[in-house]
Amino acid sequence: MSGPIETEAGARPQQVAWRLFLTVHALACRRIDSGLLAEECISFDDYDVLLTVNEAAGETLRMSELAEAVLLSNSGMSRRVARLVERGLLHRDQCTQDGRVFRVRLSRAGRRALEKAWEVYSGLIEESFAAHVSEGEAKMLGGIFQRLLDRIGSEKHRGLLAAGVTDAPKRKS
Amino acid sequence: MSGPIETEAGARPQQVAWRLFLTVHALACRRIDSGLLAEECISFDDYDVLLTVNEAAGETLRMSELAEAVLLSNSGMSRRVARLVERGLLHRDQCTQDGRVFRVRLSRAGRRALEKAWEVYSGLIEESFAAHVSEGEAKMLGGIFQRLLDRIGSEKHRGLLAAGVTDAPKRKS
DNA sequence: AAACATTATTTGCGCTTGCAACTAAATCAA
DNA sequence: TTGATTTAGTTGCAAGCGCAAATAATGTTT
Numbered sequence: 001m002s003g004p005i006e007t008e009a010g011a012r013p014q015q016v017a018w019r020l021f022l023t024v025h026a027l028a029c030r031r032i033d034s035g036l037l038a039e040e041c042i043s044f045d046d047y048d049v050l051l052t053v054n055e056a057a058g059e060t061l062r063m064s065e066l067a068e069a070v071l072l073s074n075s076g077m078s079r080r081v082a083r084l085v086e087r088g089l090l091h092r093d094q095c096t097q098d099g100r101v102f103r104v105r106l107s108r109a110g111r112r113a114l115e116k117a118w119e120v121y122s123g124l125i126e127e128s129f130a131a132h133v134s135e136g137e138a139k140m141l142g143g144i145f146q147r148l149l150d151r152i153g154s155e156k157h158r159g160l161l162a163a164g165v166t167d168a169p170k171r172k173s
Numbered sequence: 174m175s176g177p178i179e180t181e182a183g184a185r186p187q188q189v190a191w192r193l194f195l196t197v198h199a200l201a202c203r204r205i206d207s208g209l210l211a212e213e214c215i216s217f218d219d220y221d222v223l224l225t226v227n228e229a230a231g232e233t234l235r236m237s238e239l240a241e242a243v244l245l246s247n248s249g250m251s252r253r254v255a256r257l258v259e260r261g262l263l264h265r266d267q268c269t270q271d272g273r274v275f276r277v278r279l280s281r282a283g284r285r286a287l288e289k290a291w292e293v294y295s296g297l298i299e300e301s302f303a304a305h306v307s308e309g310e311a312k313m314l315g316g317i318f319q320r321l322l323d324r325i326g327s328e329k330h331r332g333l334l335a336a337g338v339t340d341a342p343k344r345k346s
Numbered sequence: 347a348a349a350c351a352t353t354a355t356t357t358g359c360g361c362t363t364g365c366a367a368c369t370a371a372a373t374c375a376a
Numbered sequence: 377t378t379g380a381t382t383t384a385g386t387t388g389c390a391a392g393c394g395c396a397a398a399t400a401a402t403g404t405t406t
Contacts, residue, residue, distance in 0.1 A: 013311035014303035015295075020318035021302075025198045026244045027326050045392095063355060071199045073394050078356055080392085100354040100401045122188075129194075130187035132321050138186035140313065145193035148305050153200050218362095236385060246364050251386055253362085273371045273384040 028128040035124040041117040042089070049080060050089065050114045053106055060105040062095075089113055201301040208297040214290040215262070222253060223262065223287045226279055233278040235268075262286055 033044045042050065052069045053061055061069070067077035081104055084090040089110035095101040106114065133141065206217045215223065225242045226234055234242070240250035254277055257263040262283035268274040279287065306314065 012303070013308055013315055014306055015298065017306070017311045017314040017318065018298050018302050020315055020322060021198070023244075023326070024318045024321045025194070027322070030244065031325060064353095071196070071203065074355070075357080075395080076393050082356090098354085098402070102355070125188065125191050128325055129191050129321065130185070132324050133187055133190070133317060135186055137313075137317055138190045140310075141190040141317065142186055142193055144306060144310055144314065145190065145197045148197045148302065149193060149200065151305050152204060152301055153196070237383095247385070248365075248387080249363055255386090256362095271372070271384085275385070 031128045032121065032124045036117060036120055039120045041120050042113050045080070046084060046089075047114070047117050047121060049077075049084065050106060050110055050117075053090070053104055054111070054114060060103045062101045062103055066104060084110070204301045205294065205297045209290060209293055212293045214293050215286050217294075218253070219257060219262075220287070220290050220294060222250075222257065223279060223283055223290075226263070226277055227284070227287060233276045235274045235276055239277060257283070 029044065036042070036044055036047070041047070048070050049066065052066060053059065056065075056069075063077060063081065064074055066081070067074045070077065072080065081090060081092055085092050089107055090104055091107050092102050092104050095103055130138070202217065209215070209217055209220070214220070221243050222239065225239060226232065229238075229242075236250055236254065237247055239254070240247045243250065245253065254263060254265055258265050262280055263277055264280050265275050265277050268276055303311070
């Protein structure tokens with residue numbers, strides 16, 4: 001986003017890119033959100049949670065890990081998970097070794113919901129993003145974004161996993 | 174974001190890029206948000222509103238134009254502007270030709286707040302984004318994002334202006 | 347073991363949002 | 377002109393969020 005004075009002419013390409021980045025993000029997310037809603041899938045945000053759980057080593061995560069991975073506050077995640085449990089998409093069981101921690105995993109219905117949503121979601125990504133970017137460009141973008149993530153993200157955020165960059169050796173529950 | 178089944182191995186580069194895109198957005202925005210807060214500036218979202226008003230042709234915009242440009246619902250914008258008026262950063266005056274429309278413009282204090290925020294914000298963009306992207310890469314990103322915007326954005330969204338693609342005739346302060 | 351400190355998660359609260367219903371102003375119809 | 381329609385913007389409502397305080401389970405002293 002450019003500054004308050006000069007704006008149109010003198011903006012550096014990085015600033016222009018930043019601003020476009022914000023706008024594209026907002027537009028694409030809006031489309032995807034409403035696309036999922038229209039097909040009666042779980043929401044974009046819920047998808048993110050279920051996917052993160054599904055991908056976790058051992059297919060289970062503690063509340064705080066999940067919150068961190070999805071970039072939501074702990075309290076926000078607590079309530080989000082409560083709703084998902086309520087709807088039968090997630091199990092949330094207390095850890096036997098340490099009664100303070102709760103582990104979350106997909107239920108059968110949760111897995112089905114995730115799979116159904118993926119069918120829709122992948123099409124929406126295609127239509128709102130992927131179709132407009134060549135494979136070479138996508139690799140470039142991925143490289144740049146990964147670099148940004150390495151520099152500004154504290155550590156294990158979703159993208160690392162997606163890009164297969166993680167080296168976490170852990171095994172399941 | 175990759176799908177529920179295969180994920181790490183078989184993901185297309187576009188899907189990897191998409192997921193990283195989401196994560197980088199969330200992380201960078203989080204940093205910028207808290208950076209602005211720490212320096213006692215207006216919020217990221219308010220900045221966006223004030224900047225959009227400032228850049229508008231004639232430095233004034235109707236409520237609905239503003240909402241569209243900033244990608245907020247009309248009701249959300251109505252309340253956001255009410256708060257900004259309350260705080261003395263914006264004027265909101267009823268149009269004399271058509272009493273239904275309200276035009277918004279920066280107050281003096283609003284302009285000062287915008288300028289002060291820009292000093293901080295530009296540093297935060299630098300640190301969270303620009304510093305990690307070369308000028309050539311930034312141009313590439315800008316090109317790709319602009320293309321995406323052209324394809325998925327209905328029309329005049331902020332990015333068009335930032336990229337100097339608009340043909341609006343405005344001049345500065 | 348009793349008291350204190352620490353860690354994991356959940357609640358209370360206030361704020362912001364979007365949708366849908368509402369009000370007000372302008373335009374169209376007769 | 378009066379009445380119906382459309383348009384611009386604002387509210388009522390029921391979410392969701394983050395912060396800070398509360399709760400609960402462990403750990404650590406002494």
